[in-house]
Amino acid sequence: MALREIKNKKLRRYRKEFPFIQEITFLNHASFGPIPSRALKSTYEYYEALTLQKVVDMDKLTFERLDLVRTYLAKMIKAKPSEIGLVPNTSYGLNVATNGLKWKRGDKVLLSDVEFPANVYPWLNLKRKGVEIKFIxxxxxxxxxxxxxxxxxSRCRVLSLGYVQFFNGFKNDLETIGKICQEKDVFLVVDGIQGVGCVDLDVKKAKIDFLACGGQKWLLSSLGTGFFYLSEQAKRKIEPAFFGWMGVDWKLNFTDLLRYDLSPFQSSRKFEIGTYPFSTLWTMCSSLELLSEVGTKVIEKRVLRLLDLLLNYLKDSPYQIKSSLDPMHRSGILSFSGKDTARLFQILSRKKIQVSFRENSIRVSPHFYNSFEDMEKLICLLKKA
Ligand SMILES: Cc1ncc(COP(=O)(O)O)c(C=O)c1O
Structure with a gap:
C-alpha cells in the first residue's frame, strides 16, 4: 500500500508537464499525444541556440542527441540502438520494408482486414510488381x-500487422504470431504506433523482423518524428530503396566532403538519408526521457487501472463495449458505442473531454498522467447523456 502511494505521488508530480489538465480532460492519445512542457522547453532551446548562435559545436550536440533518441527507443522495445532507424512517420518506416525487400511475381503479403490504412497502401503498391495482397x-x-x-x-512472404488495433484497441498476441511466422519463414512486420509508449513490447520475444512507429501518439512527440526497428537477423533481407549521404559514416568529420568512398553504416542508420529535422528530434528526445523515467510497465499498469474504472461502469450500462475484455488483448484504447454515438461525441467535446469518434464508436485512450478524476468526469457525463 505504502509503495503504491509513493508511486502515485511520483505520477502526480508529472502532471505539471501537461499544463492544460485543469481546462481539458485529454483522453485521446491514440490520436495525437500532447507535448510535455520539458519537450517544449528543449525545442525552444534548440531554436534559441540557432537564433542567438549560442552553441559552438552544434553538429556534435545534435548528433549526440540522436544517439540518445535511438537508445531510449531501443530500451523501450528491448532492442539494440543499432537496430533503430529514424524516420518522419510510420508510413515512411513501413516503406523501408515494402521497398527494401526483394520481390518476385506471385509472392503473397498477408494483412488484417481491420488494419489502419497506413499499413495497407504501401503493400498495395507492390501489386505492380506482381505481389498478391491477401486480407485475413x-x-x-x-x-x-x-x-x-x-x-x-508457401507463397506468403510477409505478414504485416498492427500491434494494437486502432479503433478497438485489440492488442495482438505477437509472441504466438511471431512463432507462427518463424516456423513458416514469413517476415513479420509490425505497425507499433498504437502500442509503443503505452503497452510493453519485447521485439525479440515476439520475433518481430521489422517494426515501424510514428512518434506523435503515445510517445508524446511531435509530428514528423518516428522510427523503425530492423532486427539484426533480418537486416540482410532489406536493401535501402533510398540512399543518401547520412547513410554513410563521416565520423562527424564534415570537412572532406568530396570523397565518395565511404561505406554504408552497418546499423539501421544506413536508411537515414539526409539532414535530420533536429528540432523535432530534440522534442522527441525530451518526451522519451520522460517516458523512460516513468517506465513502460508502470505506464501500462496505470493506463489499465484508469480504463478499469470506465469498464466497470460500461459493463452495467446501456453502452456496448467494442473492445476485448480478455486481459491479454487489452491496451490503452477502450471503445464503446451508444444509441446516438455521434451526438455523444459532440456532448463530450463541448464539455472539453477529448476522445475520438472512430468507426461509429467512442475511443478513449488515457496516458499515465491522467487521473481517476478525469475518468470519473467522463463517466458522469456518460450517465447523463
Ligand atoms: C495504427 C496506425 N498506424 C499508423 C497511423 C499513422 O501513420 P503515419 O504515422 O504514417 O501518419 C495511425 C494513426 O494516425 C494508426 O492508428
Missing part, C-alpha cells in the same frame, strides 16, 4: 489467429 478475415473486429493459419501458405 477478422472476427468481431479482432485479428483471428485461426484464420491466419488457414490462409498462410
Amino acid at each position: 478475415r477478422s472476427r468481431n473486429g479482432f485479428f483471428d489467429i485461426d484464420n491466419l493459419l488457414k490462409t498462410i501458405d
Whole structure:
C-alpha cells in the first residue's frame, strides 16, 4: 500500500508537464499525444541556440542527441540502438520494408482486414510488381489467429500487422504470431504506433523482423518524428530503396566532403538519408526521457487501472463495449458505442473531454498522467447523456 502511494505521488508530480489538465480532460492519445512542457522547453532551446548562435559545436550536440533518441527507443522495445532507424512517420518506416525487400511475381503479403490504412497502401503498391495482397478475415473486429493459419501458405512472404488495433484497441498476441511466422519463414512486420509508449513490447520475444512507429501518439512527440526497428537477423533481407549521404559514416568529420568512398553504416542508420529535422528530434528526445523515467510497465499498469474504472461502469450500462475484455488483448484504447454515438461525441467535446469518434464508436485512450478524476468526469457525463 505504502509503495503504491509513493508511486502515485511520483505520477502526480508529472502532471505539471501537461499544463492544460485543469481546462481539458485529454483522453485521446491514440490520436495525437500532447507535448510535455520539458519537450517544449528543449525545442525552444534548440531554436534559441540557432537564433542567438549560442552553441559552438552544434553538429556534435545534435548528433549526440540522436544517439540518445535511438537508445531510449531501443530500451523501450528491448532492442539494440543499432537496430533503430529514424524516420518522419510510420508510413515512411513501413516503406523501408515494402521497398527494401526483394520481390518476385506471385509472392503473397498477408494483412488484417481491420488494419489502419497506413499499413495497407504501401503493400498495395507492390501489386505492380506482381505481389498478391491477401486480407485475413477478422472476427468481431479482432485479428483471428485461426484464420491466419488457414490462409498462410508457401507463397506468403510477409505478414504485416498492427500491434494494437486502432479503433478497438485489440492488442495482438505477437509472441504466438511471431512463432507462427518463424516456423513458416514469413517476415513479420509490425505497425507499433498504437502500442509503443503505452503497452510493453519485447521485439525479440515476439520475433518481430521489422517494426515501424510514428512518434506523435503515445510517445508524446511531435509530428514528423518516428522510427523503425530492423532486427539484426533480418537486416540482410532489406536493401535501402533510398540512399543518401547520412547513410554513410563521416565520423562527424564534415570537412572532406568530396570523397565518395565511404561505406554504408552497418546499423539501421544506413536508411537515414539526409539532414535530420533536429528540432523535432530534440522534442522527441525530451518526451522519451520522460517516458523512460516513468517506465513502460508502470505506464501500462496505470493506463489499465484508469480504463478499469470506465469498464466497470460500461459493463452495467446501456453502452456496448467494442473492445476485448480478455486481459491479454487489452491496451490503452477502450471503445464503446451508444444509441446516438455521434451526438455523444459532440456532448463530450463541448464539455472539453477529448476522445475520438472512430468507426461509429467512442475511443478513449488515457496516458499515465491522467487521473481517476478525469475518468470519473467522463463517466458522469456518460450517465447523463
Ligand atoms: C495504427 C496506425 N498506424 C499508423 C497511423 C499513422 O501513420 P503515419 O504515422 O504514417 O501518419 C495511425 C494513426 O494516425 C494508426 O492508428
